Amino acid sequence: MAQARTTVPPVRDTVLYDGQCRFCRGQISLLRRLDFTGRLEFTSLHDPRVQESFPELSRDELMQEMVVVDTRGRVWRGAGAVRYLCRRLVALWPLALPLHVPGSMPLWSGLYRLVARNRYRLAGTCADGACRLP
Numbered sequence: 267m268a269q270a271r272t273t274v275p276p277v278r279d280t281v282l283y284d285g286q287c288r289f290c291r292g293q294i295s296l297l298r299r300l301d302f303t304g305r306l307e308f309t310s311l312h313d314p315r316v317q318e319s320f321p322e323l324s325r326d327e328l329m330q331e332m333v334v335v336d337t338r339g340r341v342w343r344g345a346g347a348v349r350y351l352c353r354r355l356v357a358l359w360p361l362a363l364p365l366h367v368p369g370s371m372p373l374w375s376g377l378y379r380l381v382a383r384n385r386y387r388l389a390g391t392c393a394d395g396a397c398r399l400p
Contacts, residue, residue, distance in 0.1 A: 272320050275339035278307045279354060281347075282323070282333040285310025289389035290332070300357040331382050345371065345378035
């Protein structure tokens, strides 16, 4: 389900997320704890190194949904990224089954987009205002 590739693949699977979003940071904190083997790199899309490392990915794209760039340079977005991570992290294997039911991806993608669009509302705004909708 990867739809694009990056020019230079990262050394480790790299999760790009909205580091100014309280909801996103909470989910990444959980993923860090579940990454027992340290196979993932977590980088906020606001880190200047993201544009240097992945110039093919626009800031607007990255603000829409979480992105995972794997070590082969494939780009996984949104529900596809969640699905990919469920195969990579042993602790998430139980979630892989429902995410891989044939024909269910449109449902998961719609649900992911709904949560992503409302992520600032779900977690509240940050004290400094950085988490307000752009």
